[in-house]
Amino acid sequence: MNFSSTRNNDIKITSAQAIKQGLSEEGGLFVPESFPSVTLEEIAELSQKSYKERAFFVLSKYLTDFTEDELWNCINNAYTKEKFESDAIAPLKEYNDKEYFLELWHGPTSAFKDMALQILPHLLTVSIKKTGETKTVTILVATSGDTGKAALEGFKDVDGTKIMVFYPESGVSQVQQRQMNSQEGNNVCVSGVFGNFDDAQNGVKKIFTDEEYKKLLAENGVVLSSANSINFGRLVPQVVYYFSAYCDLIKNNKIKLGDKINVVVPTGNFGNILAAYYAKRMGLPVNKLICASNSNNVLTDFIKTGVYDKTRDFYLTISPSMDILISSNLERFLYEISGKDAEKTSKYMSELSANGKYEISDDLKAIIADNFYGGFCDDNATKETIKKVFEEKNYLIDTHTAVAKKVYDKYKEETGDETVSVIASTANPYKFVASVLSSVKEDYNKASDEFSLIDELEAVTGAKIPAPLANLKNKAVRFTDSCKKEDMQNAVSEFLKVK
Numbered sequence: 001m002n003f004s005s006t007r008n009n010d011i012k013i014t015s016a017q018a019i020k021q022g023l024s025e026e027g028g029l030f031v032p033e034s035f036p037s038v039t040l041e042e043i044a045e046l047s048q049k050s051y052k053e054r055a056f057f058v059l060s061k062y063l064t065d066f067t068e069d070e071l072w073n074c075i076n077n078a079y080t081k082e083k084f085e086s087d088a089i090a091p092l093k094e095y096n097d098k099e100y101f102l103e104l105w106h107g108p109t110s111a112f113k114d115m116a117l118q119i120l121p122h123l124l125t126v127s128i129k130k131t132g133e134t135k136t137v138t139i140l141v142a143t144s145g146d147t148g149k150a151a152l153e154g155f156k157d158v159d160g161t162k163i164m165v166f167y168p169e170s171g172v173s174q175v176q177q178r179q180m181n182s183q184e185g186n187n188v189c190v191s192g193v194f195g196n197f198d199d200a201q202n203g204v205k206k207i208f209t210d211e212e213y214k215k216l217l218a219e220n221g222v223v224l225s226s227a228n229s230i231n232f233g234r235l236v237p238q239v240v241y242y243f244s245a246y247c248d249l250i251k252n253n254k255i256k257l258g259d260k261i262n263v264v265v266p267t268g269n270f271g272n273i274l275a276a277y278y279a280k281r282m283g284l285p286v287n288k289l290i291c292a293s294n295s296n297n298v299l300t301d302f303i304k305t306g307v308y309d310k311t312r313d314f315y316l317t318i319s320p321s322m323d324i325l326i327s328s329n330l331e332r333f334l335y336e337i338s339g340k341d342a343e344k345t346s347k348y349m350s351e352l353s354a355n356g357k358y359e360i361s362d363d364l365k366a367i368i369a370d371n372f373y374g375g376f377c378d379d380n381a382t383k384e385t386i387k388k389v390f391e392e393k394n395y396l397i398d399t400h401t402a403v404a405k406k407v408y409d410k411y412k413e414e415t416g417d418e419t420v421s422v423i424a425s426t427a428n429p430y431k432f433v434a435s436v437l438s439s440v441k442e443d444y445n446k447a448s449d450e451f452s453l454i455d456e457l458e459a460v461t462g463a464k465i466p467a468p469l470a471n472l473k474n475k476a477v478r479f480t481d482s483c484k485k486e487d488m489q490n491a492v493s494e495f496l497k498v499k
């Protein structure tokens, strides 16, 4: 399998090169030259196997330059029982005989980004070795909260790597801040930035594009890399759990081999739902892909009209990981539905950066209409959904998952479609404790700190507090520094002892 770029079909590189490089030089994203196909017989066999074996099956179709040993090492390091609570890794929870929640939050940070960020560091170290790189890879991350923690947990104590995370000093929750500031590991560093998320992100971008600074780092044996969601090494582990969900439905006699299912995904950057689309293109029997947004509903409009328009108001919602107006992984989707037309994809992307919008051609609109349904819901409806699901089934879901559930309910009402559906559940409810608690109990103690709210949510609902969050308030703080946005490069130099 070779990899090409969404903006240049002449590029032809291995998966190791694509993972190491992250982004193509002309700005495109790396994509496989074709979709490997999977038969129903293979799916039947997989349904009798473990999550790790399912992961090996899917990963080996794309990362063909990795040896079996290399792949198994990555998988065994990432998906351990200790890190994911059980061997199920991504268990499927039956809501009723038509509706299932795919729980993607049993990893160390209680959110779905662990599914990819637990394995990416291992894929990256193998890729680096395979491409002859000898420098220490340093990952720089700007985070609005969750990605930073997931990346820290993934890279902690991974040989040949270091990681530094910047978060906006006043822009993350108490729980998120403590999660990062108490991070363990000998190769990690965390710093606040006085400013908002954009300040932190711009600071990191500036470091990445400073050629002189990169030269200085190289002289010191350091090469920079990023762990953001456009790296192909984050996409392919996400394809695995859609196959796994289908396998579990087969194994438990909930559907027959070949039956189609709907997949519902709460969407921000379009990474998670793109992985479901990849699974469909590989042969997984999928009917509709249901794309759920919060009030930042740029994707809902895009799916309905074919016009992507980011020039609109931006809302801070209670599902913050979906507060996004540029869904970067959509570029991969446009490339595929246009029949790998790199010229067309480039044109849309330059229109987006020049004018903030573009409109796709009618043939592409038709493909989207066949495959997708888009919907959104606001904060009030999100909270009502959390309450309703809890009252109906004594099952607690987080704000992002609630957006998906609400949009799915709307879809069913509009279409009457009774196809068995899998809803991606992307975070443990304790991760967004204040919003979840206020949904199920209006008169909660608003003055409490978040750590007390965790205890109160447990008292009200009886839902189990995930171990990493239960111990958090007693964890020692290791990182207390914050810097001005102009000083981020100095902070990196200090961490790496570069002069």
Ligand SMILES: *Cc1c(COP(=O)(O)O)cnc(C)c1O
Pocket (backbone or CB within 6 Å): 111, 112, 113, 146, 229, 266, 267, 268, 269, 270, 271, 272, 273, 321, 322, 400, 426, 427
């Ligand atoms: C990142 C995230 C999402 C959005 O996923 P994308 O791949 O960016 O579409 C949804 N829910 C949670 C909890 C997340 O952390």
